[in-house]
Amino acid sequence: MGALRIAQEEKGWLANETIEFVAKYLGMPAIAVYEVASFYNMYDLAPVGAKKIAVCTNLPCALSGGVHAAEYIKKKLGIDFNETTADGRFTLKEGECMGACGDAPVLLVNNHQMCSWMTEEKIDQLLADLKK
Amino acid sequence: MTVQGIILSDLDGDRTWRLADYVKRGGYEALKKIIAEKIPADQIIGEVKKSALRGRGGAGFPTGLKWSFMPRAFPGAKYLACNSDEGEPGTFKDRDILRYNPHTVIEGMIIAGYAMGCERGYNYIHGEIFEVYERFEEALQEARDAGLLGQGILGSDFSFELYAHHGYGAYICGEETALLESIEGKKGQPRFKPPFPASFGLYGKPTTINNTETFASIPFIIREGGDAFLALGKPNNGGTKLFSVSGHVNKPGNYEIPLGTPFSTLLEMAGGMRAGRKLKAVIPGGSSAPVLPGSVMMDCTMDYDSISKAGSMLGSGAVIVMDETTCMVKALERLSYFYFEESCGQCTPCREGTGWLYRVVHRIENGLGRPDDLDLLNSVTANIMGRTICALGDAASMPVQSFVKHFGDEFAFHIEHKKCLVPKDVQHEGSKIYVA
Ligand SMILES: Cc1cc2nc3c(=O)[nH]c(=O)nc-3n(C[C@H](O)[C@H](O)[C@H](O)COP(=O)(O)O)c2cc1C
Ligand code: SF4
Ligand code: FES
Numbered sequence: 281m282g283a284l285r286i287a288q289e290e291k292g293w294l295a296n297e298t299i300e301f302v303a304k305y306l307g308m309p310a311i312a313v314y315e316v317a318s319f320y321n322m323y324d325l326a327p328v329g330a331k332k333i334a335v336c337t338n339l340p341c342a343l344s345g346g347v348h349a350a351e352y353i354k355k356k357l358g359i360d361f362n363e364t365t366a367d368g369r370f371t372l373k374e375g376e377c378m379g380a381c382g383d384a385p386v387l388l389v390n391n392h393q394m395c396s397w398m399t400e401e402k403i404d405q406l407l408a409d410l411k412k
Numbered sequence: 413m414t415v416q417g418i419i420l421s422d423l424d425g426d427r428t429w430r431l432a433d434y435v436k437r438g439g440y441e442a443l444k445k446i447i448a449e450k451i452p453a454d455q456i457i458g459e460v461k462k463s464a465l466r467g468r469g470g471a472g473f474p475t476g477l478k479w480s481f482m483p484r485a486f487p488g489a490k491y492l493a494c495n496s497d498e499g500e501p502g503t504f505k506d507r508d509i510l511r512y513n514p515h516t517v518i519e520g521m522i523i524a525g526y527a528m529g530c531e532r533g534y535n536y537i538h539g540e541i542f543e544v545y546e547r548f549e550e551a552l553q554e555a556r557d558a559g560l561l562g563q564g565i566l567g568s569d570f571s572f573e574l575y576a577h578h579g580y581g582a583y584i585c586g587e588e589t590a591l592l593e594s595i596e597g598k599k600g601q602p603r604f605k606p607p608f609p610a611s612f613g614l615y616g617k618p619t620t621i622n623n624t625e626t627f628a629s630i631p632f633i634i635r636e637g638g639d640a641f642l643a644l645g646k647p648n649n650g651g652t653k654l655f656s657v658s659g660h661v662n663k664p665g666n667y668e669i670p671l672g673t674p675f676s677t678l679l680e681m682a683g684g685m686r687a688g689r690k691l692k693a694v695i696p697g698g699s700s701a702p703v704l705p706g707s708v709m710m711d712c713t714m715d716y717d718s719i720s721k722a723g724s725m726l727g728s729g730a731v732i733v734m735d736e737t738t739c740m741v742k743a744l745e746r747l748s749y750f751y752f753e754e755s756c757g758q759c760t761p762c763r764e765g766t767g768w769l770y771r772v773v774h775r776i777e778n779g780l781g782r783p784d785d786l787d788l789l790n791s792v793t794a795n796i797m798g799r800t801i802c803a804l805g806d807a808a809s810m811p812v813q814s815f816v817k818h819f820g821d822e823f824a825f826h827i828e829h830k831k832c833l834v835p836k837d838v839q840h841e842g843s844k845i846y847v848a
Contacts, residue, residue, distance in 0.1 A: 281580055281597060312598075319599040321581030322539050339699065339746045340502045340658035340732050345845030376583065376750060377699075378540035379498040379507050381658040381730075382665045385845055391580075392542040397847040 334375035349385035417652035417668030442634035462638030464650030469623030492533035502730030520627030645671035697727025700807030702814030737842025751808030779830035
């Protein structure tokens with residue numbers, strides 16, 4: 281799993297060739313590695329934008345603005361969930377509980393950077409920073 | 413963060429997680445005492461039994477008893493796993509334990525390894541909190557460099573290796589056998605039980621799995637004694653516990669309080685209800701626990717026995733608070749979607765049943781409900797419960813049953829009038845972005 285994570289960090293997403301490469305490196309059948317890559321949600325098996333933003337909309341977050349935050353980002357970027365902006369900069373995803381519900385609204389940038397208490401101002405700031 | 417407990421007390425947020433800070437708080441004293449006095453393994457397990465510590469991961473199983481299931485004389489390797497795959501909606505305590513006090517988990521695991529004769533342990537950390545995983549790796553290195561972890565710990569002949577492993581977005585890996593599959597580098601699909609992990613666990617070897625908070629409670633129990641831990645809580649419900657309070661309160665967050673504390677006190681600690689609104693419902697133990705009406709909750713104390721008497725579960729200690737602006741059908745719709753998405757698909761009743769539950773609740777919420785839909789929901793849950801490999805099937809069913817049971821009128825209103833009982837703009841206002 282660590283190997284796939286590193287491959288994805290390098291390549292942006294996991295193409296079949298990348299998965300085959302990882303399989304060869306680990307000495308495993310490609311299908312076994314593909315099974316793992318397709319089982320876990322944080323692996324991307326299709327191209328995503330330079331920055332992938334996942335917003336948690338599960339119930340605890342939704343009670344404190346998770347859905348509102350997601351709507352705000354959709355409007356700002358002009359895309360829906362599972363879409364990428366035309367310039368290839370951003371992809372938006374709907375996330376499940378990230379174990380940080382006390383910090384709602386919560387979002388995750390490129391799987392690893394967690395952003396807490398995302399008010400509209402903070403979302404503006406984040407999107408501006410990510411464009412740099 | 414309000415603290416009167418033993419895990420998150422005397423901390424200064426992000427600044428005091430390192431080894432030196434932990435040692436200043438009395439950290440690793442328990443381990444040093446065990447090594448210096450050569451305390452027998454039986455005595456440690458006895459102390460944990462006396463403490464009445466119950467698993468903090470959800471099931472509340474007595475930890476000492478679980479530890480005593482590990483075969484003593486087994487000739488080969490035995491393993492230990494820590495479940496930090498916190499993904500149960502509403503739960504965010506293990507993240508704070510790991511980022512503010514990682515060494516207490518490390519010390520707890522070393523002691524557990526000593527008590528059960530395990531040579532190696534893994535901490536499985538939820539993929540979404542990747543930054544916490546990186547910090548835990550750093551903490552492990554600190555412990556290794558200080559001779560607290562690895563070969564010949566503190567100059568004794570006891571050796572224990574500990575590694576961190578991260579998930580990558582699969583709720584089901586919190587189920588203990590799915591977690592083992594995932595550590596082995598496979599898809600996280602739960603295994604049939606029996607055999608139980610204590611006889612056939614990680615790589616087929618005897619394995620014990622405990623939650624992060626369970627391990628984090630161990631150093632205190634050894635340092636101060638099982639009786640001292642028990643005395644913090646109430647009989648059969650030893651110690652303090654972390655409660656993750658989320659939803660419509662003024663100060664969402666983690667609160668560490670003695671088991672047996674009234675719910676009303678916890679609600680007050682969390683700043684009370686937002687904008688003075690009325691409490692409608694509470695899910696007291698993570699999204700899988702049955703929902704309870706606010707009035708019932710106000711009479712409960714926060715411990716395993718009181719909550720179970722009221723008809724729910726203390727579960728992971730995630731308290732989801734909902735006020736009068738909440739549409740219960742919409743709330744259930746979101747939870748049902750989650751279970752449908754996260755079912756691993758191995759068992760037909762769960763794979764198909766969670767889909768049915770979501771679709772039926774979805775159509776009720778969207779004004780397309782049919783008069784017999786509530787009976788349909790009850791019959792689908794009856795067909796899931798008890799017929800699946802793991803408890804996700806039950807976890808998906810219990811919210812449905814309890815929402816329909818306690819808030820059936822609201823569901824009936826939706827079906828009859830094709831709209832919410834709580835007006836949409838009220839819902840919208842009640843759940844807008846709120847930052848304390
Ligand atoms: C679907 C499902 C998800 C679970 N998720 C978690 C979890 O995120 N963290 C956890 O500690 N236990 C979780 N559990 C419970 C574990 O299977 C197991 O009971 C627990 O880790 C044992 O530790 P304890 O005895 O210390 O509570 C989950 C169980 C199921 C069925
Ligand atoms: S109950 Fe559901 S999640 Fe659990 S093993 Fe069966 S299909 Fe998978
Ligand atoms: S519900 Fe959003 S992080 Fe838990």
